[in-house]
Amino acid sequence: MIPQLLIKADEAAKLLSMSKRKLWSLTEDGTIQCLKVGRSVFYCPRYLARWIDQQLKSGGGM
Numbered sequence: 001m002i003p004q005l006l007i008k009a010d011e012a013a014k015l016l017s018m019s020k021r022k023l024w025s026l027t028e029d030g031t032i033q034c035l036k037v038g039r040s041v042f043y044c045p046r047y048l049a050r051w052i053d054q055q056l057k058s059g060g061g062m
Contacts, residue, residue, distance in 0.1 A: 006042035015048060
C-alpha cells in the first residue's frame with residue numbers, strides 16, 4: 001500500500017486537532033508548510049509530523 005503523500009486542508013486540520021481557520025493562520029505566517037497547486041492547497045503528513053515534534057521539543061503551545 002502506498003502512503004498518501006499529500007492531504008487536503010480539512011484532513012490536515014483534523015489530524016492536527018485544530019480548526020481549519022487556525023491551520024490557515026499557521027500556513028499564512030509560514031509556520032506550517034504547504035504546497036499550492038493552482039487554487040488547491042495540500043499538506044505533507046511528514047511535514048505536519050515534523051511540526052508536531054518541534055512543538056513538543058520547544059514546550060508546545062500554539
